Amino acid sequence: xxxxxxxxxxxxxxxxxxxxxSTGGALTPLFKFITxxxxxxxxxxxxxxxxxxxxxxxKIGICLFGAxxxxxxVTNIVLKDLIARxxxxxxxxxxxxxxWIAIGQPFEDGYSFPxxxxxxxxxxxxxMAFTWDKKVLLAGVPxxxxxxxxxxxxxxHYPTDVLGGCxxxxxxxxxxxxxTVFIYxxxxxxEKTKLARLVxxxxxxxxxxxxLIAKIKERRAATEEETIDDEEDETExxxxxxxxxxxxxxxxxxxxxxxxxxxxREDVRExxxxxxxxxxxxxxxxxxx
Numbered sequence: 001x002x003x004x005x006x007x008x009x010x011x012x013x014x015x016x017x018x019x020x021x022s023t024g025g026a027l028t029p030l031f032k033f034i035t036x037x038x039x040x041x042x043x044x045x046x047x048x049x050x051x052x053x054x055x056x057x058x059k060i061g062i063c064l065f066g067a068x069x070x071x072x073x074v075t076n077i078v079l080k081d082l083i084a085r086x087x088x089x090x091x092x093x094x095x096x097x098x099x100w101i102a103i104g105q106p107f108e109d110g111y112s113f114p115x116x117x118x119x120x121x122x123x124x125x126x127x128m129a130f131t132w133d134k135k136v137l138l139a140g141v142p143x144x145x146x147x148x149x150x151x152x153x154x155x156x157h158y159p160t161d162v163l164g165g166c167x168x169x170x171x172x173x174x175x176x177x178x179x180t181v182f183i184y185x186x187x188x189x190x191e192k193t194k195l196a197r198l199v200x201x202x203x204x205x206x207x208x209x210x211x212l213i214a215k216i217k218e219r220r221a222a223t224e225e226e227t228i229d230d231e232e233d234e235t236e237x238x239x240x241x242x243x244x245x246x247x248x249x250x251x252x253x254x255x256x257x258x259x260x261x262x263x264x265r266e267d268v269r270e271x272x273x274x275x276x277x278x279x280x281x282x283x284x285x286x287x288x289x
Contacts, residue, residue, distance in 0.1 A: 009158040013088065016153045017099040028103060031150035038147050041068045041120025048124075053205040059184060060131045066176030067127035067169075071119040074168050076110075085113040088155045100155035108156050114164030115157045121147045122169025123176070130177040144169075 020027065037043055045068055051061030087108065089100035110116075125140030148162035157165075187196045 005160050009088075009160055010094075012159040013096060013099070013152060013155065016149075017095075017102070017155075020099075020103060020153065025103070027153065031153045032105070034146055034150040035117060035154060035156075038117040038121055038150075040116070041072065041124065044068045044120055044124035055201055055204040055206065058199070059180060060128060062183065063127045063131040063173075063176050063180040064124055066179055067123040067173045068120050070175050071123035071169055071172035072116065074172060075114055075116050075119045075165070079114055079164075079168070080111040080116075083113045084111050085158075085161070087112040088158055096155055103154055105154040105156065112157055113161045114168050115148070115151050115161045116165070117151055118144065118148050118157075118162050118165030119168045119172070122166045123172040124169075126170060126173035127176055130173060131180065 045065060048061045048065035048068065051057040051064065053061075087110075088094075088096035089105075091097070121144045125136060125144055128136045129140065144166065148159075148165070151157040151162060152159055187200055190196050191200065
């Protein structure tokens, strides 16, 4: 059995070393970054504290915090010292140390089994899946897999260390979920007590943001009303047309069309006085006769 797991570990670590050589170490910065963000499960703990500040997400935060802490206790306090497995780069007579030097990963202290990074990642993801939404696994599972790949690529852990971390993470999430469910069962049972009301309702960071949110909503509503009023006024102006503004067919004629008529009228006016004078002269001549 031991020889089987040793062969399993060697084959997978050999694959990661071949990948590092074929890519010229291009993946090394990425896996170092993944290792950094998973260090001690710190970002999971920070997220848990933030979630616990809000009443609606407090249950998720409690379970997440408990799972990560439980995983750290089981891994770092119990199993690592109990099993005392050296890290791959610490084993003499194998290729792992030369592979570790080629990667350029800094020295890491402590024992190898199980992986603390993977334990924290698995515990946190499963805790959120239990108390929040199963869709968390869609992003959580790839995150755990990347964490395990990074620890193997950097020769900091054996593949079996990663599997052990997944198992401990699952155990920690289940324990934390059970404790969280029990705590909330007690709080809901004694809901009328002051402590229960504080935990369930009264202590809520969302209350600090409610006045600001209310002001934002009021401004948005006022802006929408002004926009609607402006649109209604524009619509009324377009639909309301006074009788004097209605164009007639005669008014639509162009100035060029009216020009000949105006010229004819002026000619007629100029000729009218001459005709009136001739009529008067003829009238007087007729009277003399």
